[in-house]
Amino acid sequence: QLQLQESGPGMMNPSETLSLTCSVSGGSTRSSSYYWGWIRQSPGKGLEWIGSIYYTWDTYYNPSLKSRVTMSVDTSKNQFSLKLSSVTAADTAVYYCATHSQYYDAFHIWGQGTMVTVSS
Amino acid sequence: DIQMTQSPSTLAASVGDRVTITCRASQTITSWLAWYQQKPGKAPKLLIYKASSLDSGVPSRFSGSGSGTEFTLTISSLQPDDFATYYCQQYDSFPTFGGGTKVEI
Numbered sequence: 353q354l355q356l357q358e359s360g361p362g363m364m365n366p367s368e369t370l371s372l373t374c375s376v377s378g379g380s381t382r383s384s385s386y387y388w389g390w391i392r393q394s395p396g397k398g399l400e401w402i403g404s405i406y407y408t409w410d411t412y413y414n415p416s417l418k419s420r421v422t423m424s425v426d427t428s429k430n431q432f433s434l435k436l437s438s439v440t441a442a443d444t445a446v447y448y449c450a451t452h453s454q455y456y457d458a459f460h461i462w463g464q465g466t467m468v469t470v471s472s
Numbered sequence: 473d474i475q476m477t478q479s480p481s482t483l484a485a486s487v488g489d490r491v492t493i494t495c496r497a498s499q500t501i502t503s504w505l506a507w508y509q510q511k512p513g514k515a516p517k518l519l520i521y522k523a524s525s526l527d528s529g530v531p532s533r534f535s536g537s538g539s540g541t542e543f544t545l546t547i548s549s550l551q552p553d554d555f556a557t558y559y560c561q562q563y564d565s566f567p568t569f570g571g572g573t574k575v576e577i
Contacts, residue, residue, distance in 0.1 A: 399516070399559060399569035414566060415473075448515055456563040458506035460527065462515035 354379040354386075356449045356463035364470045370436040374449030374463055381427050382407055387452045388425065388432045389459060394445035404452070405432055412455075439470045474498050474562050478570035485575055491547040493573045495560035500540045504564040507536055507545045510572075511556045519558075520545065550575070 360372040372390070379386065389404035403413035405423040413421045422435040436443060446467050450459035475498035485491050495505065503523040508516035518527045520536035523543055533548045547554055555577060560570040 398571055399561070401567040401569075412566070450515075456504070456565065456567060458518055458521040458561065458563060459508075459516075459567075460518050460521075462517070465515050 354451060354461050356451065356461060358447060358449050358463045358466040360447065360466045360468055362467065362469065364439055364468060366440050366470055366472055367438055368470075370434070370439050370443065370468060370470075372434045372447055372449075372466065372468075373431050374433070376430045376432070379451075381425050381430050381432055385453065387455065387457070388423075389450045389452055390423065390434045391448045391450055391459065391462075392443075392445040393448070393465075394442075396442070397445075400445075402434065402436075402447075404455075441470050444468065444470045474501060474565055474568050476560055476562055476568055476570035478558075478560055478573050480573060481571065482574045482576065484577065485550050486577070487550055487552060489550045491550050491554075491575060493545045493558055493560075493575075495538075495543045495545070495570050497541045497543075497562055497564075501562045501564035503539050504562055505536070505538070505543050506561045506563065507534075508559045508561065509554075509556045510559065516559060547575075 355377045357375045387404045390402040393399050405411045420437045425432045446465040448465045450462045477496045479494050505523045507520040510516040524536045535546050557572045557574045
């Protein structure tokens with residue numbers, strides 16, 4: 353059974369770069385069966401898809417965040433990662449990693465989420 | 473962006489009630505729609521994909537219907553475990569979510 357687990361900094365200062373990692377168990381980031389995505393949830397903006405990556409390193413991002421987002425896959429550690437630059441208080445949210453099976457798709461499996469607070 | 477609008481935003485119901493939640497898309501999405509259930513402090517859980525396909529392990533009291541721009545999630549007989557917030561999500565283009573419907577007692 354595929355399982356996902358996010359890890360991240362918890363608290364951050366404005367203008368810093370957020371780095372999050374999602375560890376995958378019960379499956380492989382080398383698999384052609386999965387796409388790996390990031391979604392966040394804040395009281396103000398609800399659920400928002402950030403972007404997704406395939407094992408080939410093909411990435412695609414939400415246009416509203418594209419200029420600040422970088423995603424990568426580390427197959428040796430069976431992890432994938434998100435970097436979000438120049439964070440502000442508006443980036444305060446619970447960040448989830450999730451998996452899907454097609455380019456645009458429903459998100460079948462989610463991690464438990466990690467809270468990120470941006471505050472000076 | 474495709475905007476997703478859910479109604480109602482809050483729904484008061486009792487155990488045993490038939491509950492219907494509506495989701496409207498700002499443009500046609502054929503059947504590329506999913507429904508999720510979320511409980512406080514937990515991640516969303518996929519219930520239905522492709523508008524009407526039940527995900528594995530989801531009770532049959534949940535059903536989805538619709539196509540084009542209008543969709544519904546129905547719970548045929550509300551159970552105590554079903555009090556939660558429900559979200560729709562389109563994936564005809566880059567994914568976007570509805571604002572949620574909280575089902576409360």
